C-alpha cells in the first residue's frame with residue numbers, strides 16, 4: 086500500500102479540481118475569522134495542501150503579519166507556491182507535522198485544516214505544535230465536516246486514509262492536555278468541526 090505522503094503527492098495536481106466547491110470556499114471564508122487571529126500575527130498553516138486558507142489567513146494578519154505554509158507532500162507545496170508565491174508575507178516549507186523545524190515560540194497560531202485525522206503520530210505532532218507556539222498561542226484544528234462525517238467520508242475511500250479519523254471528544258481533550266494545551270473548546274456538528282485551544286504559559 087502507498088504511504089500517505091505518496092497518496093497526497095499523487096492527488097496534488099487534481100486537488101483543487103476535486104475539492105474546491107463554492108460551498109467549501111464560502112465555508113473557509115466564514116471559518117477563518119472565527120480563529121481569533123489579529124493583525125501582525127505570525128501563523129503556521131500545517132498540512133496546507135494547495136493553500137485553501139492562505140488568502141483568508143493573510144487577510145486576518147494583514148501586511149504586518151505573516152503566514153508559513155507547510156506540508157509533507159512536496160507536490161502539494163509546489164502547487165501551493167504556483168498559486169501564492171507572488172504574495173507578500175508568505176513562505177513555504179516541506180515539513181512533517183511530527184517533526185516541525187522552527188524555533189520554539191515562533192508562532193502566534195498554528196492551524197490544521199483538513200489535516201488532523203491523517204497525522205500518524207498525533208501525540209508527537211501536538212507536542213511539536215505546542216513547542217513552536219508562543220505562550221498563550223492558539224491551536225486550531227478544523228474541518229468542513231463533523232467527526233462523524235469525516236469517518237464516513239474516509240471509509241468510502243479504499244486507500245491508505247480509509248481509517249483516518251478524529252479522536253472522539255474525550256480522547257481529543259486528553260491528547261491536547263497532555264501536549265500542553267488548555268482552554269479547549271470543541272464544536273462538532275454537521276458541516277463543521279472546530280477545536281480551539283491555547284498553549285499553557
Ligand SMILES: C[S@@+](CC[C@H](N)C(=O)[O-])C[C@H]1O[C@@H](n2cnc3c(N)ncnc32)[C@H](O)[C@@H]1O
Pocket residue numbers: 089090093094104131132133134135136137155156157158161180181182183198199200203204205
Ligand atoms: C486532506 S488534505 C487538506 C489540504 C488543505 N488543508 C485543504 O483543506 O485543502 C491533507 C493535507 O495534509 C498533508 N499531510 C498529511 N499528513 C501530514 C503530516 N503528518 N505532516 C504534514 N502534512 C501532512 C497532506 O499532504 C495534504 O496536503
